[in-house]
Amino acid sequence: MPGRQRADARRNYARILAVAEDEVAAHGADASLEQIARVAGVGSATVRRHFPTRRALLEAVSHRRVEALSARARDLAGEDDSRKALLDWLNDVVAYAASARGLAAALAYDGSAPDPVYENSCAATLEEAGAPLLDRAVRDGAVAADVTVADLITLVVGIALATEHRQDPAAQADRMFRLTVAGLSPGNGPRSATDRAGTR
Known part of the structure; x- marks a missing residue:
């Protein structure tokens, strides 16, 4: 039995x-x-x-998408332009988080005590996948040295949650991401997230 x-x-x-x-x-x-x-x-x-928790459910639902994003990070690891590789990956994470409902919530850090079984494994998996891309971009001087992968995941979550109820969440999330990458100075409008990859 x-x-x-x-x-x-x-x-x-x-x-x-x-x-x-x-x-x-x-x-x-x-x-x-x-x-x-x-x-x-x-x-x-x-x-x-x-x-046993809503987070555990969201993590399970999001697992395959997170694995796909991790595979994408590995694919981009060999790109010549380390900044472009990092931005391409982040752009994919934003697109997934905006289109796959529940993923942003699964990635969010809610400040609750860690659970040894259902700790935030989606975010941890993405951090592990993105770390080599960020490390290489920092070594190349393409990204500030004090930026962490946790910072980037938090940024993605914020954008996805802020735009999830818009008429076209994916398009709005993409625009917010491009604005973030480009900066808000005059002349730095929301071009493609990778258009400015060569800018240092």
């Missing part, structure tokens, strides 16, 4: 996660856990057994 129970638990997890992905896509980080349980055909207690 233990083997069958484990198989049932795996099936429940897969079904809950599939439903949760749909619900988060439709309702964002505030997706109802009770609704997820109803659609998945399980009890609320079963959902909470697999995902």
Whole structure:
């Protein structure tokens, strides 16, 4: 029976996660856990057994997208222009966070005490992936030495959360990111995020 129970638990997890992905896509980080349980055909207690916190659920829903962004960082690591490589990656993170509802909330640092099991693994994974890109850009003098990957993830989260209810969140998030990269001085308008890659 233990083997069958484990198989049932795996099936429940897969079904809950599939439903949760749909619900988060439709309702964002505030997706109802009770609704997820109803659609998945399980009890609320079963959902909470697999995902004891809302963050745990959002992290699971966002896992594949975060892995894709990590792979993208590895692909860009060999680019000649270290600043452009970093900005290209950040642009992708912004686009994902703006279009994939729930991802920004999964990446957010909420100030709560760390959970040894459900600590902010999405943000940690992205920080680990982006660190080599940032380190190389800093060594090349293309980015200020005091900038951290955590700073950049916080910036992305802020942009995504600030624009998620706009008519076209992805376009607005892209504009805010380009403004941030270009700066607010006259003549530094919101061109493409990588147009100014050569500017030091």
